[in-house]
Amino acid sequence: MARLYCINTSYWCVSFKSNLFRPPFPLPISSRRLTLLRPTSFFSRLSASLAMYDSKSGPIKEMPLGLDAAMEEEYASQSKLLQEFASISNIDKAWIFKSDGGIGSQAMFSISQANLLANKRRKCIVSAHISQETKGTVSFQWAPFPVEMTGVSTIVPSPSGSKLLVLRNPENESPSKFEIWGSSQLEKEFHIPQSVHGSVYTDGWFEGVSWNSDETLIAYVAEEPSPSKPTFNDLGYKKGGSTDKDCGSWKGQGDWEEDWGETYAGKRQPALFVININSGEVQAVKGIEKSLSVGQVVWAPSTKGACQYLVFVGWSSDTRKLGIKYCYNRPCALYAVRAPLFKSEASGLELKDGSNEDMPVVNLTQHISSAFFPRFSPDGNFLVFLSARSSVDSGAHCATDSLYRIDWPTDVKLWPSAKIVDVIPVVMCADDGCFPGLYFSSVLSNPWLSDGCTMIISSIWGSSQVILSVNVLSGEVLRISPADSNFSWDVLTLDGNNIVAVSSSPVDVPQIKYGCIVEKATKAAAWSWLDVSSSIFKCSEKVKSLLSSLQFSIMKIPVKDVSDGLTKGAGKPFEAIFVSSNSKESDACNPLIVILHGGPHSVSISSFSKSLAFLSSIGYNLLIVNYRGSLGFGEEALQSLPGKVGSQDVNDVLTAIDHVIDKGLASPSKITVLGGSHGGFLTTHLIGQAPDKFVAAAVRNPVCNIALMVGTTDIPDWCYVEAFGSKGKDSFTEAPPAEQLTLFHSKSPVSHLSKVKTPTLFLLGAQDLRVPVSNGLQYARALKEKGVVVKVIVFPNDVHGIERPQSDFESFLNIGVWFRKYCK
Numbered sequence: 001m002a003r004l005y006c007i008n009t010s011y012w013c014v015s016f017k018s019n020l021f022r023p024p025f026p027l028p029i030s031s032r033r034l035t036l037l038r039p040t041s042f043f044s045r046l047s048a049s050l051a052m053y054d055s056k057s058g059p060i061k062e063m064p065l066g067l068d069a070a071m072e073e074e075y076a077s078q079s080k081l082l083q084e085f086a087s088i089s090n091i092d093k094a095w096i097f098k099s100d101g102g103i104g105s106q107a108m109f110s111i112s113q114a115n116l117l118a119n120k121r122r123k124c125i126v127s128a129h130i131s132q133e134t135k136g137t138v139s140f141q142w143a144p145f146p147v148e149m150t151g152v153s154t155i156v157p158s159p160s161g162s163k164l165l166v167l168r169n170p171e172n173e174s175p176s177k178f179e180i181w182g183s184s185q186l187e188k189e190f191h192i193p194q195s196v197h198g199s200v201y202t203d204g205w206f207e208g209v210s211w212n213s214d215e216t217l218i219a220y221v222a223e224e225p226s227p228s229k230p231t232f233n234d235l236g237y238k239k240g241g242s243t244d245k246d247c248g249s250w251k252g253q254g255d256w257e258e259d260w261g262e263t264y265a266g267k268r269q270p271a272l273f274v275i276n277i278n279s280g281e282v283q284a285v286k287g288i289e290k291s292l293s294v295g296q297v298v299w300a301p302s303t304k305g306a307c308q309y310l311v312f313v314g315w316s317s318d319t320r321k322l323g324i325k326y327c328y329n330r331p332c333a334l335y336a337v338r339a340p341l342f343k344s345e346a347s348g349l350e351l352k353d354g355s356n357e358d359m360p361v362v363n364l365t366q367h368i369s370s371a372f373f374p375r376f377s378p379d380g381n382f383l384v385f386l387s388a389r390s391s392v393d394s395g396a397h398c399a400t401d402s403l404y405r406i407d408w409p410t411d412v413k414l415w416p417s418a419k420i421v422d423v424i425p426v427v428m429c430a431d432d433g434c435f436p437g438l439y440f441s442s443v444l445s446n447p448w449l450s451d452g453c454t455m456i457i458s459s460i461w462g463s464s465q466v467i468l469s470v471n472v473l474s475g476e477v478l479r480i481s482p483a484d485s486n487f488s489w490d491v492l493t494l495d496g497n498n499i500v501a502v503s504s505s506p507v508d509v510p511q512i513k514y515g516c517i518v519e520k521a522t523k524a525a526a527w528s529w530l531d532v533s534s535s536i537f538k539c540s541e542k543v544k545s546l547l548s549s550l551q552f553s554i555m556k557i558p559v560k561d562v563s564d565g566l567t568k569g570a571g572k573p574f575e576a577i578f579v580s581s582n583s584k585e586s587d588a589c590n591p592l593i594v595i596l597h598g599g600p601h602s603v604s605i606s607s608f609s610k611s612l613a614f615l616s617s618i619g620y621n622l623l624i625v626n627y628r629g630s631l632g633f634g635e636e637a638l639q640s641l642p643g644k645v646g647s648q649d650v651n652d653v654l655t656a657i658d659h660v661i662d663k664g665l666a667s668p669s670k671i672t673v674l675g676g677s678h679g680g681f682l683t684t685h686l687i688g689q690a691p692d693k694f695v696a697a698a699v700r701n702p703v704c705n706i707a708l709m710v711g712t713t714d715i716p717d718w719c720y721v722e723a724f725g726s727k728g729k730d731s732f733t734e735a736p737p738a739e740q741l742t743l744f745h746s747k748s749p750v751s752h753l754s755k756v757k758t759p760t761l762f763l764l765g766a767q768d769l770r771v772p773v774s775n776g777l778q779y780a781r782a783l784k785e786k787g788v789v790v791k792v793i794v795f796p797n798d799v800h801g802i803e804r805p806q807s808d809f810e811s812f813l814n815i816g817v818w819f820r821k822y823c824k
């Protein structure tokens with residue numbers, strides 16, 4: 001049984017009688033009462049109030065949602081079901097700690113769940129003891145409850161697992177808080193004021209929080225303090241400014257500075273800092289040029305008695321900072337720099353490696369246009385990193401990755417000339433069923449098996465995510481998640497040589513898996529994957545029963561009109577995921593929703609998505625098309641799209657639709673289409689180019705007019721590359737001439753607007769910097785002007801993703817109701 005006890009006035013901890021359930025750290029919780037993880041009741045109240053309108057007021061004069069009574073019923077009933085899907089938790093991260101007694105290990109999972117009422121995600125930690133009693137079995141003994149972690153931005157265990165950093169970023173002008181937890185208590189707490197640095201980056205890209213090997217220092221990335229702003233008072237300009245807030249003066253704005261665009265509003269300069277966790281002293285890392293934004297810092301292997309070094313990624317921005325979210329085509333390199341010396345270590349430290357205060361920052365990868373995710377091997381003998389050079393060199397915002405190794409010289413002077421070895425090159429065109437190349441967007445902080453040279457990573461392979469083992473010495477890549485599974489797999493953490501992973505499909509909620517090597521007679525080890533029972537992804541009986549009546553498959557769709565100019569990879573079939581009902585009640589097909597991802601160099605994978613599962617559960621089949629240009633199919637197929645957007649991708653989608661119609665899986669009169677961003681570009685192109693094909697459409701922040709987007713987006717270079725192809729990279733200018741604007745217009749959905757008749761729902765985020773709201777609004781207003789039925793919902797505080805819980809909920813509820821209205 002869990003019991004509460006108080007450690008000090010501000011922290012409560014959960015203690016557990018049984019050591020098996022004891023999390024490796026006491027967990028700071030946010031309030032004095034434990035919050036029960038019960039689904040919010042907001043939407044059941046909404047449904048009740050809608051029903052009251054119906055029964056009591058008779059003919060409703062002013063319908064609250066612009067719906068008739070029947071649609072309002074629909075709205076109420078769909079909202080109840082969507083709420084059940086929305087309450088399913090996600091696992092965001094996991095960590096393993098070796099048990100004190102040495103038997104088995106302890107796991108900590110960071111999970112999150114939408115809190116619709118608060119419009120935030122509720123973050124919790126849940127712990128488990130893992131034991132493998134006999135070979136081929138594993139048992140996870142879960143702590144009885146998750147513990148809420150409100151206000152925590154990230155947690156990072158130390159390498160030995162004996163300390164835990166809990167970091168809380170400020171919500172306003174207050175300091176960042178660093179808490180260092182031991183196994184039974186809070187050991188240290190430091191408040192770092194904004195005059196030292198702004199929030200610590202925990203964004204998954206610039207983010208880097210790294211403990212040194214003796215666990216005394218933590219290197220991290222935080223926003224450099226804002227430049228001072230002019231102060232004015234009654235007498236005019238106040239010389240020397242002031243930090244005091246007094247009512248007789250006010251702050252001006254000062255010079256505007258570029259930020260990193262979409263989701264990075266106000267983030268101008270990620271910089272490197274080190275905190276000494278004994279003294280709480282923080283030092284900025286010196287010597288890094290102002291034009292470099294930095295991230296992903298790790299400690300280089302250290303030698304006793306010598307200085308310590310940091311390796312980090314630097315993105316330079318001499319001119320404009322172009323948006324970086326979803327854009328791997330921003331040039332970047334790995335750099336090494338000497339870590340700051342703190343008083344306690346400086347004495348007795350011999351600078352025998354020749355380093356001194358002025359040691360320059362060394363660029364380790366100057367001959368490659370992109371290098372990121374640096375990871376040292378456990379013995380410190382080599383440094384492995386990923387590169388998106390194909391993306392940087394071609395201008396496509398995302399493309400096939402490559403992996404490299406640097407055999408790490410112990411002598412600092414040899415670093416600038418250290419040789420870079422190719423480990424996994426870009427795959428141009430893969431043979432059927434063979435490795436299509438690397439596509440990954442994150443890597444574990446410790447991805448190594450005990451041989452010290454095999455990394456475990458997740459990567460896209462066709463329409464699935466798979467787990468790969470990569471031997472960085474031999475370059476051997478093995479797909480180790482089951483090859484006969486169409487499910488998607490993601491590695492969460494390693495438990496020694498075993499893997500804790502999660503696997504799901506469009507019709508199966510995620511399931512935790514435990515992977516163990518089963519030695520085989522052959523050289524390549526085979527993996528067995530054990531089911532781990534857990535209630536993390538618990539869903540209602542209703543949801544379970546609806547999901548059990550669904551099935552999915554991954555279809556290969558042959559390319560139509562393979563012309564001579566196409567590369568081999570671009571002529572190969574692309575894929576679509578088809579989700580349908582398996583009940584055989586009638587021969588008639590369910591209505592179809594064609595689902596189109598954005599990017600365009602992104603992919604829809606065969607994993608569980610609450611919103612899509614909701615749409616299939618209300619009676620729609622889904623055709624999720626990975627048109628050519630998607631990730632996971634080799635570089636030639638991907639690079640076939642830039643320059644042909646609005647035609648090749650549109651035709652691929654039409655081919656996929658014909659494919660399911662020809663197979664008798666879709667009825668031509670019951671087809672709808674849904675897409676966001678570039679997927680919204682395709683959706684609006686489709687309703688213009690094939691006006692008789694779709695009975696309803698829904699778009700989220702769609703690109704409708706590239707000629708308008710180019711002057712307003714954070715990624716104008718995207719407009720050039722996708723409209724003109726690779727050559728567009730060199731013609732990019734901030735001041736497009738008229739003939740370029742004409743071409744942008746001709747490639748855009750707006751040029752087919754006069755043919756559109758499909759009722760279309762627009763979901764728009766007013767804070768979107770990627771495809772500003774003006775794009776969707778202009779197109780919606782133009783449709784309305786010519787009498788096409790449109791509905792527009794603008795979310796005032798949402799960015800491109802429209803992911804805030806209430807906005808995501810309202811979006812998919814309206815999509816469900818819109819499609820039900822026009823396509824039963």
Ligand SMILES: CC(=O)N[C@@H](C)C(=O)N[C@@H](C)C(=O)O
Binds near residue numbers: 677679
């Ligand atoms: C690179 C990029 O952001 N392109 C947009 C037009 C887009 O389609 N974005 C994708 C990633 C999305 O799904 O939002």
